[in-house]
Amino acid sequence: MPARALRLVTWNVWFGHWAREDRQAALWAELERHRPDVVCLQEVVPEHLAGPEIERLCELGWWVSDDSIFEYDVVILTRRPVLSSERVSLPSEMGRELLIVRLATEPPLTVATVHLESTAEMTDLRVQQLEQIVARLVTEPNVVLVGDMNFPALAEQPENRPLTGWIDAWAQLRPADPGYTIDSRINRMRWLQKRRHDQRRIDRVFVQAQRWRATNIELLGRGPLAGGPLTFISDHFGLRVDLESS
Numbered sequence: 001m002p003a004r005a006l007r008l009v010t011w012n013v014w015f016g017h018w019a020r021e022d023r024q025a026a027l028w029a030e031l032e033r034h035r036p037d038v039v040c041l042q043e044v045v046p047e048h049l050a051g052p053e054i055e056r057l058c059e060l061g062w063w064v065s066d067d068s069i070f071e072y073d074v075v076i077l078t079r080r081p082v083l084s085s086e087r088v089s090l091p092s093e094m095g096r097e098l099l100i101v102r103l104a105t106e107p108p109l110t111v112a113t114v115h116l117e118s119t120a121e122m123t124d125l126r127v128q129q130l131e132q133i134v135a136r137l138v139t140e141p142n143v144v145l146v147g148d149m150n151f152p153a154l155a156e157q158p159e160n161r162p163l164t165g166w167i168d169a170w171a172q173l174r175p176a177d178p179g180y181t182i183d184s185r186i187n188r189m190r191w192l193q194k195r196r197h198d199q200r201r202i203d204r205v206f207v208q209a210q211r212w213r214a215t216n217i218e219l220l221g222r223g224p225l226a227g228g229p230l231t232f233i234s235d236h237f238g239l240r241v242d243l244e245s246s
Contacts, residue, residue, distance in 0.1 A: 001100065004106070004244060004245045004246075005215075005242060005243065005244045005245070006038065006080070006105060006109065006242070006243045006244075006245075007034070007035065007036045007037050007038075007179070007240065007241070007242050007243075008036045008037065008038040008040065008111065008144065008146065008205075008240070008241050008242075009031060009034060009036040009038070009039050009040070009171050009220065009238055009239065009240050009241075010039075010040040010042075010113065010146035010147060010203065010205065010239050010241075011027070011039075011040075011041055011042070011050055011065070011128075011221070011233075011234060011236065011239070012041075012042040012147075012148040012203060012221065012234060012235075012236040012238075013027055013041050013042070013043055013044060013047045013048065013071055013233070013234050013236075014043055014234040014235045014236065015043045015044075015071075015072040016193065016235070017113050017137075017242070018189060018193070018231070019086030019202075019225075019231045020047065021047075021233070022052060022225060022231060023033075023225070023231065023233050023234065024047065024048060025132075026225050026233050027048075027233050028051070028053040028058060029166070030220060030221060030233060030238075031215040033049075034230060034240055036240065037076040037078060037080050038076065038077070038078045038079075038080065038101075038103070038111055038155050039076065039078070040074070040076050040099075040111065040113035040146050040147060041074065041075045041076075041077075042074050042113065042114075042115040042147050042148045043072050043115065044069060044074065044075045044220055045069070045071070045072050046068065046069060047066065048075075048158055049064075049066065049067060049069065050147060054124070057077060058119055059083050060078055060079075060120075060151065061079065062078065062079050063078050063079075063080075063081075063096075064076075064077050065085055065101065066097060067079070067199060071095075073097070073106055073117055073145065074097065074099050074113050074114065075099070075172070076099055076101045076111060078101065078103065078107070078111075079105035080103045080104065080105055080108075081103065082101055082102070082103060082104065083102040083104050083108065084101075084102045085099070085101045085148055086099075086100050086101070086102060087222065088132075088133075088136055090114070090128075090129045090132055090133070090147065091125060091128045091129060091132070092117055092125070092129065093117065093122075094117055094118065096114065096115055096116065096117060096129065097114070098113075098114045098132075098133050098136065099110055099112065099113050099114070100112045100137075102140075105245070106141060106245070107141075107143045107212070107245055108139065108141075108213045109143070109144065109243075109245075110140040110141065110143040110144070110207075111143075111144050111146070112133070112137060112143060112144070112145045112146070113145075113146050113147045114145070114147040114148075114149075114164045115147055115148045115150075115157075116129050116130070116147070116148065116149050116150045116151070117129060118150050119150075121134045122150070123139055123151070123157075123158055123159065123173065124158075125152060126149075126151060126160050126193065127148040127159055127162065128160050128180060130159055130162035132146060132164045132208070133145065133162075133243075134162045134166075137208070140208075141209070141210050141211070142201045142209040142210055142245075143207075143208050143209060144205065144206070144209070144212070144241075144243070145166070145205075145206040145207075145208075146204065146205045146206070146239070146241075147203070147204070148202060148203050148236065149202055149203070149204045151202060152200040152201060152202055153168065153170070153171065153179075153201040153202075157234075159200045163206060165208065166206040166208045167206065167208065167214070168204060168205070169205040169206070169214035169217050169241055170192070170201065170204070170205065170217050170239075172214065173195065173214060173215075173216065173217050174217065178198060178199070178201060179201045179219065180195045180201050180237075181201055181202060181203035181219065181237045181238075181239065182194075182198050182199065182200045182201075182202055182203075182236060182237075182238050183198075183199050183222075183237070184188065184196070184197045184198045184199070185197055185199065186222060187222075187232050187237075188224070188229060188230050188232075189230055189232045189235060190230055190232070190235040191210070192230065193235060201236070202236075203218065203237070203239055204235060205241045206238055207243075211245050211246050212243050212245050212246075213243065213244060213246070214241050214242070214243050215242050215244050216237060216241070217228065217240065217242070217244065218239070218240045218241075219237045219238070219239065219240075220233075220237060220238035220239065220240055221234060221236075221237050221238050222237055223231075
């Protein structure tokens with residue numbers, strides 16, 4: 001990629017036990033194929049950090065936010081130099097946190113990832129979480145907020161209020177494409193787990209930046225793994241976004 005460009009992948013990799021080893025191997029292979037500079041993962045379980053893939057990335061000089069986690073959490077990996085990182089506790093019944101990493105890019109870029117509270121009835125709590133996230137990031141001149149937001153991309157959603165002024169990269173770059181990151185009509189593994197059809201764009205990339213902008217965004221993992229139609233990397237599709245600085 002150009003020197004003043006950066007490729008980021010965000011993905012809820014699903015903590016479920018369904019063919020976990022096969023899905024994990026396919027995840028790392030897919031990431032290697034897309035050659036991202038930054039990887040933001042949600043629902044990471046200890047097994048994701050214990051495999052040879054993490055060891056190889058560390059040998060190649062990658063920075064990894066955590067070498068151990070409890071149950072499941074969010075993680076950031078990057079090949080770019082890191083200035084600082086922090087975890088921020090959020091109001092949560094599910095132990096959710098915001099993970100912030102400040103990169104030594106030119107110009108500097110802050111990447112934050114989160115897995116907001118799950119389930120439809122948690123709207124008020126997600127609003128509180130987003131209010132605290134936005135307040136924490138307000139002083140960052142160039143910031144990308146990514147992850148599983150757990151609310152659909154609908155104008156009437158109350159969760160949109162705290163994000164006023166932020167750019168939803170998918171809506172900006174592909175306004176005619178619904179961009180479902182949950183789509184059980186394609187992902188049969190998702191349907192078999194939930195036994196109901198669901199199509200929503202809940203995995204999101206938000207940008208608020210003076211000198212960085214998103215130039216391209218794509219869905220990842222929309223096809224089954226080799227060997228059968230029922231197993232996908234995750235019950236979510238991932239997002240790959242390319243950013244350029246000015």
